[in-house]
Amino acid sequence: MPHRKSLSLVWRRYPQRYQLIGSKCLTCGTHFFPPRDFCPKCRRKGEIVEQKMKGTGKIHSFTVVRVPQEGFEMEVPYVLAVVELDEGPKLTAQIISVKPDEVSIGMPVKMVFRRISEDGDSGIINYGYKFEKA
Amino acid sequence: MQKVAVIGAGQTKFGEHWEKSFRDLMAEAGKKAIEDANISGNDIQAVYGGTMSAGRMIGQEHIGALIADSMGLNPIPSTRVENACASGGTAFREAYMAIAGGHYDIVVAGGVEKMTDVFTSQASLALGGAADQEWEVFFGATFPALYALIARRHMHEYGTTEEQMARVAVKNHHNGSLNPNAQYRRDVTLEQVMSSSKVADPLKLLDCSPITDGAAAVVLASEKIARKYCDDPIWVLGSAQASDTLALHDRESLTTLKSSVIAGREAMKQAGVKPTDINIAEVHDCFTIAEICAVEDLGFVEKGKGGKAEEDGMFDLNSNISVNPSGGLKACGHPVGATGIKQVIEAVEQLRGEAGKRQVDGAETALTHNVGGTGATAVVHIFSKEGN
């Protein structure tokens, strides 16, 4: 599909998807992931700096995906979760190395770097963060 | 501001229309709406058409032009409106504002989606465009998965059960069985919903709205025109829209759609009504959990009590508030861009007393609630038989 074909489209997200580089507002202390250039709370008064997330957090909610989207057929069934990072921001990621029925809300997790999906048309293999039990 | 009324409504049947194109569907709905309004095509001054994904589904953009053309309305201005699953409701609101603001006196608002010209996997991928491509879909999120994340969290925070969600499907299928335009005109049992195949736990196939073709259109008019052309205008008393983060995970709470809360409150304020004044609500039940969130976010029940209220039948046909008397997205089907307009049509038919077997007795005030994505957009309208 067009939105996944171009290499530059995934390449420009490497720092965030590979290393959890987010940002932080020095004015109010709020962390952002993915990074924001602009603090919605402080607006023009906010001073934003780059900030790497530690990569630890806990499961806020989760599901077991049984009908996947294209490119994820190999993964099924997989656990997809909203993870709340220790710094505060939440993100969506797969939970791996744990059986679906062992996953629970509140479970501590840590980030790992993995293959995410394969784009059949272009041959691009996408990498990024997944999480496993901490 | 001019007062605005709906003076005509028309829709295609919702379902798999293999014999009909996008163009055919739009033309059929538009023609019915114009005939119902008893006006001539020459009286119409502008068109707003909602469609989410024509480019992905049929390879066609420039839908504004196509709609005016297919309805034979050239050369009046025609504009496509896209707000994912809330495209129809947003198109209606644009038409409403164009009249309320005094630019026009007669405007058509339409919605259409032709989803069965592509494989289901392609349609699903297109629907995923309503979510955040870079930060949700990239990591394996599907649309049902995102609503499943809401459902799981709702169960965790409030003790909502899978049976309570299933109960929404049972109710809406029952209402749909009474609606000749619905895709699914048959009842389902709680057991059937509970034993349907798992899509994204805890959501099962029968918790999800289907892929559907369809179109819907309404004619809106200013007060002076409405009173002249129409014996039973349905007045728009409130119109509000709100936005929230594109990605679900960016929200403080996964279980409250803040956009619904804000749009609902604002529309009710404009209309001078309270949640308890609403007799009929067409809410955005793309998944059963979405209806539970909606009845809470719109203030019909306290936060967290939606599941129990559904179980107790509080939103059944002819109860306190009849929620989704049309059958909702669940049973009518969800031709994305058409859904928001179909909701308006249900409100109009109910308030006119023309809803046949699913008619709600003494319906006076109706609400429509159309959501884009997982709540990044919400549009709420309030309708009444009486203009206040």
Ligand SMILES: [Zn+2]
């Ligand atoms: Zn700040």
